[in-house]
Amino acid sequence: MSEFDLGKFEEEAHESWIHAFESNPSNLEKFYLTVAYPYPSGAMHVGHGRTYIVPDVIARFWRMKGRQVLYPMAFHVTGAPVIGISKRIANKDEKTIRLYRDLYKVPQNVLDEFVDPLTIVRHFAGEYQRVMTACGLSIDWRRRFTTVDPTYSKFIEWQWKHLYEAGHVIKGVHPVRYCTVDENPVGDHDLLEGDKSxxxxxxxxxxxxxxxxxxxxxxxxxxxxxxxxxxxxxxxxxxxxxxxxxxxxxxxxxxxxxxxxxxxxxxxxxxxxxxxxxxxxxxxxxxxxxxxxxxxxxxxxxxxxxxxxxxxxxxxxxxxxxxxxxxxxxxxxxxxxxxxxxxxxxxxxxxxxxxxxxxxxxxxxxxxxxxxxxxxxxxxxxxxxxxxxxxxxxxxxxxxxxxxxxxxxxxxxxxQRPVICRCGNQVRVKILHDQWFLKYSDPAWKQQVSDHLGDMALVPAEVRAEFDRTVGWLKDWACTRRVGLGTRFPWDTTQLIEPLSDSTCYMAYYTIAHKIREIDSKLLTPEVFDYIFLGKKSEDLPEKKKLDAMRAEFLYWYPYNYRFSAKDLISNHLTFQIFHHVSIFPKDKLPAGMVVFGMGLLNGAKMSSSKGNVFLLEDAVAEFGADTVRMFLMGSAEPWQDFDWRNELVISTKKQIERFYATIMEMKDANGEPHDIDKWLVSRLQSHIERTTEALNNFQTRQALQEAWFSIETDLKWYRRRLPDNCDGSRELHTLASVWVRLLSPFIPFTGEHLWKELAGEGLVSFAPWPVADKKLISPRVELSEELLSRTVEDIESIMKIIQITPKAITIALAPEWKHDIFRTIAQSADRNTVIKEIMKDDNMKKRGKEATDAARQCTTLIHRLPPQVVTPLTQEPINEHAVFEDAKTFLEKVFGVPVHITDAESGVHVKAATALPFKPAIIIE
RNA sequence: GCGAGAAUACCCAAGAGGUCAAAGGGGAUCGACUCAAGAUCGAUUCGCGCAGGCGUUCGCAGGUUCGACUCCUGCUUCUCGCACCA
Missing domain, CATH: 3.90.740.10 (Valyl/Leucyl/Isoleucyl-tRNA synthetase, editing domain)
Incomplete structure (x- = not known):
């Protein structure tokens, strides 16, 4: 038997996954999900981890459900931050150098190269890919690109041509906050003072x-x-x-x-x-x-x-x-x-x-x-x-x-004043000329966005109000810059397209990113993209065959099903992309849904690289294992909730995975004959399958783990208690193991692959069929009987705790048939006030007098307390309580260590027997 | 200040008018197994109870209702956003 060794599982899986998640159009139905691409100016921390792991779990889930899944990744390198970083490094700024050398652990020879801004993003893009792979993200890396690739710039130019023609790009004069020392406009985050001005x-x-x-x-x-x-x-x-x-x-x-x-x-x-x-x-x-x-x-x-x-x-x-x-x-x-x-x-x-x-x-x-x-x-x-x-x-x-x-x-x-720049200088108002804007203020454009927003699936539903408000509030957006990296603005090539404005339609670019590279970027005229994305034919298109392949690829994948992003992007990026899509793409290619994430905390405080309050993702993976990191991040909160990373909690997550591993290894060879309790276990498993599936359909990773992990584990504990002495688990356990490994493998894919092999599963678990609940295996009777038994056991335990005597025997007295009649009548009646009168009309009941009215009152209370999924079947078809307890007699005697007698309440054993109710037998401990 | 959301026991968290003293997990304490530790298993974790019960709780203050953790009003606190920045 092999040892539990996450590092080894990771190695094995990585080997088997090479190229596995490269995804091409096929006959299968597609599922395309994207996540906001990172700006790689530093190392990834565990907060980034969740951003990319949540979509990965969802991707893996749909892949197992038989969809053709596309999960691509690229790197956003346009903009100015990295310019500032390289400048600071060139100027030997201690704080910056310390951050990169000590926290991000950039080797000195690489750090020396950071005086060139592109080197920084290239280095960290590579790091991102390496760490993302280490986390087991099922990304199609063939489609990777950066936003300064020449072909991507051509794509941006095409996109802007359309925006311009639609009248969404306008030239204006704009007053900005301006630092005369830096000779640059200053944003809020660059202000020492006056950031609300x-x-x-x-x-x-x-x-x-x-x-x-x-x-x-x-x-x-x-x-x-x-x-x-x-x-x-x-x-x-x-x-x-x-x-x-x-x-x-x-x-x-x-x-x-x-x-x-x-x-x-x-x-x-x-x-x-x-x-x-x-x-x-x-x-x-x-x-x-x-x-x-x-x-x-x-x-x-x-x-x-x-x-x-x-x-x-x-x-x-x-x-x-x-x-x-x-x-x-x-x-x-x-x-x-x-x-x-x-x-x-x-x-x-x-x-x-x-x-x-x-x-x-x-x-x-x-x-x-x-x-x-x-x-x-x-x-x-x-x-x-x-x-x-x-x-x-x-x-x-x-x-x-x-x-x-x-x-x-x-x-x-x-x-208000003063307004002071980070450099210490007074900030002034400067009028910028030749400033270009995206006319988000245009009511007609806003209306188009609102209309489409109404058709989109937004998760969680609460964020809809914020999206609506953002659309109403957006004003014209200054979309050109004088400094930074990026695509030249076509109508004024001294300026660049602003970095948020070049990141609104790249989800479409992913569909062709791996193929368009094969074409010389000089040939990529707007007509080429018009053909690929809009199907517009024109003369003299180059490389027609390749274009057709790209067109097919776009038609297959687009629109994306879901976009994932943190909630701080609602008021800009997430809304901008809808603006741009409605302007450029036809209705059937507009975004279908979005999932908005909460923020991450580290030990209760906000994660911040500059304050040093970060835990690098790579270190977390090395210390705890990728599966542990994944399971912790998925289980600690639902995606849209804020989560808090605490090392001491992560450790117990690792123990859980280890326990899971040991349990599966134990079950895989089980081959005994099924016992009565197996029927119960199998029946329960079906509803766990259903609930896990339902939760993942709704992106509830935490809920899914709860069902797929803890609920099944709890069932197994009861199963083991109920197994007759000297009996091993039956062959049903092998089936359960196979289901269980598959339910959890989106969360812990490395352990999943290893165990799948141990179970002799076919192929990779990453592509194994997602378990489907078999309705035929659900037996409400059996579940109800176990429910009665476990409730009774709990009752007995709670009584024993209070009375503190050493019992010599336990008697379980079952309610007589007439109480079952009352129970049924009350449960089925609509009006609980008159039902007691109704019952007392019956001669049989009249004879019993107060005894009957008391029983009726007790039944009413009991019915209130029992869950409806217990009451309803009980009224339709009562279970044979006597048989349940007789069958479990050995079990009960084993649990309590004393003889257990089962009797009818009216056999006169004890006065307490009179308290017996349906589903709640009287208990006499002597 | 404005806009959007949130507040549940030691911690995280489920909970969408009666199934609620409130799921699940973590932590802690006790017990079992062990020479011991770890792992595992069982019990406890608002208070009181020698019979399965009672009492007081879900940010604060009111209200609606036969009945509220759940609905309404006000207050307090926290998170996110408020733009030329990724």
């Missing part, structure tokens, strides 16, 4: 000041009619600069910002803030006004100068009031221009006084400003003399008018 759009209202303009930044251009003065900060240094050839006065900071926002700026002279105070300025829409001093004016906020509307802005109101209380500028009065219900004549005054705010420093000022702003925007209306329009309309109208006729410009600014 948003870019807001200010209108610069241009006041005339001598030969210059003073631009004041506002979000409320419609309030121009209520401007009473400007605010300048007397402590700040302003500059006079030629902006696009015109003289502007702005803060120093603003001058720098304007350069990034499409203006030419030439600074002429500095002007001290205090020199602006009391100067006159004018604007055609409000006439001549004065510049007043205010320290709240922030030079780093937009232009550094603001207009004052004391009637509608609490800050302006208070600042003016403070000055007036000091006896200055008494002649200035707030000019209201917006009517808003519930805020009196002058809303800012009303709100400030109502809140009892004493001065500018009050902490409630921001909230108050926000309140007035919202109230006026949603409910406010301009006075008739200013046009009478609602604020929400007037705002845009006035802004447009100002830009058109009164020299106004737009200035972008953050809604």
């Amino acid at each position: 948003e870019v807001v759009k200010f209108t610069l209202v241009m006041f005339r000041y001598g030969d210059s303009f003073i631009p004041t930044a506002t979000l409320r251009p419609e309030t121009i009619h209520g401007v009473t003065n400007l605010w300048a900060n007397p402590t700040v240094t302003y500059v006079k600069a030629l902006v696009d050839g015109k003289a502007w006065i702005v803060s120093k900071e603003a001058a720098e910002k304007l350069i990034l926002q499409d203006h030419t700026v030439e600074i002429k002279e500095e002007i001290h803030g205090k020199d602006l105070i009391d100067k006159k300025v004018s604007h055609p829409l409000c006439g001549e006004i004065t510049i007043l001093p205010a320290e709240f004016v922030d030079p780093d906020m937009a232009s550094g100068l603001v207009m004052s509307v004391p009637a509608h802005a609490p800050f302006d109101y208070i600042a003016l009031r403070d000055l007036q209380q000091a006896g200055k500028y008494k002649e200035i009065k707030p000019i209201p221009l917006i009517k808003v219900e519930g805020y009196g004549e002058i809303p800012a005054q009303y709100a400030v006084e109502k809140a009892g705010i004493a001065n500018q420093m009050d902490s409630r000022m921001d909230a108050l400003t926000q309140e007035i702003y919202s109230a006026e925007f949603s409910k406010g209306k301009l006075f008739e003399k200013y046009g009478g329009k609602p604020v929400r309309v007037a705002r845009d109208d006035v802004a447009a008018l100002m830009v058109e006729k009164y020299d106004s410009a737009i200035m972008y600014e953050f809604d």
Whole structure:
């Protein structure tokens, strides 16, 4: 007998699996599943393990169910992260080098090569494939590709041609967060501070000041009619600069910002803030006004100068009031221009006084400003003399008018500051030109996506709401980049296609990936792909025979059945791919389903490579064995739940596999004659088969393991207890072993292959037929009898525990026939309130009086407590309780070590016998 | 802040109005087998009970119902997402 040695099983299986999972179109029905391809910039940890093992278990399950299964894998290497990594390594960044050298265990000579970004992804792509293979993933590796392969780029170009022609790709101008030191846009994850900041759009209202303009930044251009003065900060240094050839006065900071926002700026002279105070300025829409001093004016906020509307802005109101209380500028009065219900004549005054705010420093000022702003925007209306329009309309109208006729410009600014880049520099808003977008905001496109989403199978069902919301929420997506790896953008080859945007239809590419390599990428025109994927014929197609083969391959496999991914991708990748599919592919080739995963924890904390809180998958496989890792990951939570990796729990998983191995080895040679209890074991096995199958149909790996592993094990324990003395298991055990190995082999395929060979199974267990429950072998009678017996044993045990006497004998007294009648009547009756009356009408029962009503009440309680799958068959055809206990008498005596008597309750043995009920005999321990 | 989901005994977790003191697993404790350890098997794991029972529980506070772990409302806490990033 061979020893349990996972390492050896792995070696054997790998040998037999070479090329085994390469999958081609056939007569069988297909099952195509994909998983989000990895970006290989580091080593795999156990969290990655689950991402790829769940689909593998499902793939193996469907393969055994007789489907032609395709599970492909590729590597996403486009984008910028790896560029940053190589730069950091080139700059000898200690932290990065430590991560790669010590945690990921990259040999020094390889690490030296990492100054080239492509080397990094090539190295780790190789590592990924090696570790994935070690985990037993049944991947068709012939189809492997990377997203920088020339043929893949051709595929992307084809795809984008279609998106462009459909009007989904548009060119625009876009304000972005920009670091002037890095000379690059910065994403949220690159920010040290201000990661919640948003870019807001200010209108610069241009006041005339001598030969210059003073631009004041506002979000409320419609309030121009209520401007009473400007605010300048007397402590700040302003500059006079030629902006696009015109003289502007702005803060120093603003001058720098304007350069990034499409203006030419030439600074002429500095002007001290205090020199602006009391100067006159004018604007055609409000006439001549004065510049007043205010320290709240922030030079780093937009232009550094603001207009004052004391009637509608609490800050302006208070600042003016403070000055007036000091006896200055008494002649200035707030000019209201917006009517808003519930805020009196002058809303800012009303709100400030109502809140009892004493001065500018009050902490409630921001909230108050926000309140007035919202109230006026949603409910406010301009006075008739200013046009009478609602604020929400007037705002845009006035802004447009100002830009058109009164020299106004737009200035972008953050809604909060500071915003600091990872490099420590202040982040600015920069306007990017020639920025291209995918027009996800297009309502018609959204509608197509929503419609298809409704037809898709989403697992678990709860994620549907999040998908729906994402489709509604998506705005235009900037889809070109200036740095990184990737495919050139066809309409501006200085730019690259953004890495999420090149990963939306590659599931279709898998179907042809191994064949398209044979064609020179220069020949891969859009017409070639039109033919392969859309069946569009055109003249002069190259390599027609090969194209036909690819077309056939695509038609066979597509659409994919299920896509697997972690839930954090719902709001981008998973939704994007539906957008792209509905735009390019015909209806019958659209994605069929998705399975969304939960996240992984390590010892209760989030896994994070940068924090060092990772356990490498390769180390886990080496330490515990691939099957252990697989079974642990599948059994610790359902795929969509978060899971937690804990080494001490993994160890006990390994013991379980070992126990399974020992049990199968023990059963494989069993060949005794079947006993009564075998019928029970076989009957139970059928429902375990059914339930395991059902669970895997629904991707419930944990539930499936529960059924296929623990339920069967529990049954076997009872079986062994019930086996007569000196009896070995029967030949039925051999059948059970064969079924059991197959049920578990999607989870533990290495052990599965080994045991399958031990059982003399045909071929590989990976391709063995999935067990099917045989209804004929299910015997409810037998199961019910065992249920009665085991319940009674439990009862006896629980009584013995309490009474603490050493029993000399046990008597089991069975309920008389008339109690069975009552039990049946109650179980079958619809109305439990009147059923007792019904029963008592019977003369036979009347005679028994209280005894009968008591029995009826007890039966009612009992029926409530028994599961319906017990009650229903009992009412249809009662089991012969006497026979059950007589047959099990030897067993009972063995268990309890005392003589067991079986008798009828009414034979007068004991007063306690009166408590006997159907399915619940009275127990007398003496 | 906004959107989506979650909260069950020592831990993980099943549970979709009466089958619930609540499956299963883990851990722990006790016992059996062993010279011993490991493995395996059995028992216990909310409290109280010398007869199969009773009492109190499923984040917190209310509500609906004859009856709620399950439905509704509010609150608290946690996870994920909120974009130009894989």
